[in-house]
Amino acid sequence: MTEENTIYVGKKDVMSYVLAVMTQFNQGIAEVHLKARGRSISCAVDTTQIVKNRFISTLQIKDIKLTTEELTSDDGRTNRVSSMDITLTKG
Amino acid sequence: MTEENTIYVGKKDVMSYVLAVMTQFNQGIAEVHLKARGRSISCAVDTTQIVKNRFISTLQIKDIKLTTEELTSDDGRTNRVSSMDITLTKG
Numbered sequence: 513m514t515e516e517n518t519i520y521v522g523k524k525d526v527m528s529y530v531l532a533v534m535t536q537f538n539q540g541i542a543e544v545h546l547k548a549r550g551r552s553i554s555c556a557v558d559t560t561q562i563v564k565n566r567f568i569s570t571l572q573i574k575d576i577k578l579t580t581e582e583l584t585s586d587d588g589r590t591n592r593v594s595s596m597d598i599t600l601t602k603g
Numbered sequence: 604m605t606e607e608n609t610i611y612v613g614k615k616d617v618m619s620y621v622l623a624v625m626t627q628f629n630q631g632i633a634e635v636h637l638k639a640r641g642r643s644i645s646c647a648v649d650t651t652q653i654v655k656n657r658f659i660s661t662l663q664i665k666d667i668k669l670t671t672e673e674l675t676s677d678d679g680r681t682n683r684v685s686s687m688d689i690t691l692t693k694g
Contacts, residue, residue, distance in 0.1 A: 551645050580652045580656055
């Protein structure tokens, strides 16, 4: 897996990520990864559902991986945060 | 699938849901479903990761389903909201 087909979901509007997914698929990329951490996870799920319901009805959710990442904050404390990786194909 | 083994994740503290999952497994239930909508989705993912990392290291995520639900609000408007169903087994 290269990083080219990975979209990191953060604090932007959900439609930005929908557009990013559509752009990747239109460039002929077969598999798009949506990655999100913490509260952004629900935004990644929204993105998937909007792409499927409004744009690509054949969209397949090939895989969903849940993991825990450790982040070190500026004061040296380690925080654990859940992360999600959704693999999408055009089906 | 009966509703007995389903935990609906909402606005409570994440540890409430961790406890609910542990209780179900300790009652001998083989498969626990965690259901969440909208922003609660990330809380369901956190619950899964805490159970796995702190309590049941053999926990398996058997399946994750993403769907869109239509909710009708009091003023008659229909809102679409993403929902997630995580199926957990003790492995």
